Amino acid sequence: MLTDTKVRNAKPRPKSYKLTDTNRLFLLVAPGGGKLWRWNYVYDGKNKTMAFGAYPMVSLADARAKRDNAYAILSEGNDPGVAKKLRIEANLEAARQTFEKVAREWHENAKAQWAKIHAADIIRSLERDIFPSIGDLPIAQLTPPLVLAALREVEARGSIETAKRIRQRISAVFVYAIAQGIATTDPAEKLGAVLKPLRKGRQPAITTLVPLRKMIATAEQDYARPITRLALRFLALTAVRPSELRGARWDEFEELNGKEPLWRIPSARMKGDLERKEESDGDHLVPVTPQAVAVLKALWPLTGEGPLLFPSNRHTHRPMSENAIGYLLNRAGYHGHHVPHGFRAAFSTIMNEWAEREGKDHDRKVIDLMLAHVPKEKVEGAYNRAAYMPRRRELASIWADMLSDGLPEPGTLIELPVKAIGGCSRRSFAPPLDAEFRFPIRRRGCLAYRRGPLPQFT
Structure with a gap:
């Protein structure tokens, strides 16, 4: 039986020789020492x-422990030499399965369910914010602190919502890895x-493009007046405040048949202090995209004879109820998830993320202008x-293209089922398919349509 002293004092000889220990363990001493x-x-x-292994890196105690472990494997009917090779290969394979490699496999497997723009946004967010820090680490060895440190870097630049969204994507990668047998736990699950929490008091909003489109499509299929459906679509496309939409007048629109249609919202109707409202040059200018023009064309036969785009159901000279769009979203199952004002948060989040990866200098400031955020400096505000x-x-146009992808044409929203109100039948709210009969009138307090040519859209 060997001792530490015998092992340490063993001297080389002209030929290799063995010093034996218990249970067939031995030390082979080579001529070179x-x-x-x-x-x-x-x-x-x-x-x-x-x-x-070699002494002294592997001590006598270590060698005996390795022998005992190997003997236990042998006692179970397995070849300990083969088991060792399999462990080495498994460790090498685990090292090859880095987070970036698995994440790209997950993305390739899942991207068919997403729109191309959304799929590109997902992989870009990982490439920009996650791969540089943990992408080359074996996914099975990642821990919650390592993942959290990567997310903290995203939070540090003020992108709180982005950090939360990326955490969900990281977690999805781990779910995929667990299913593939590459990982056993999801360190991002509880993070x-x-x-950091979102700012308190912020109104609920869906700020991811694909769920946002799904929400719009779902809400538009629910029972509602055609005017309410079109108001929802127009609000999403323009990202104006709901109060500005409700008060929209036909005479505020310019060049609707031209190349650069414009919605000029008077400063008096804009949010802001009295000084802003009294400015002659304080009007908010909203570029009207082709998708928004399509909404107006569908709306014109319904409300074009009156001053308001979206009048009340019972009084055409009054704006639609401030709750009409909100109730539609609630009926569609989005209570507590998205409110009419949430389209502004969606526009800001999605377009700022787009600007970060593909935009130009000052695009963030331009996006703020499009949201009619009032600058602190009056001179700068008047100029901008x-x-x-x-x-x-x-x-x-970029926003309208992304948002409208897969949504039905606005004209089809008029022909969907509507909800009866009071003594008005559902049919009285939906115009006939023949365009000749789509001239809106009031009949006993209900919206109806009589024979006559369509008003010219100007």
């Missing part, structure tokens, strides 16, 4: 030898509770409200 631990065993009737109009129109 190397001391190697070996263990002989029998498996399936064959004599085999297993290497345990949502420790990320009339500035950057070409870029504002470009960004409005």
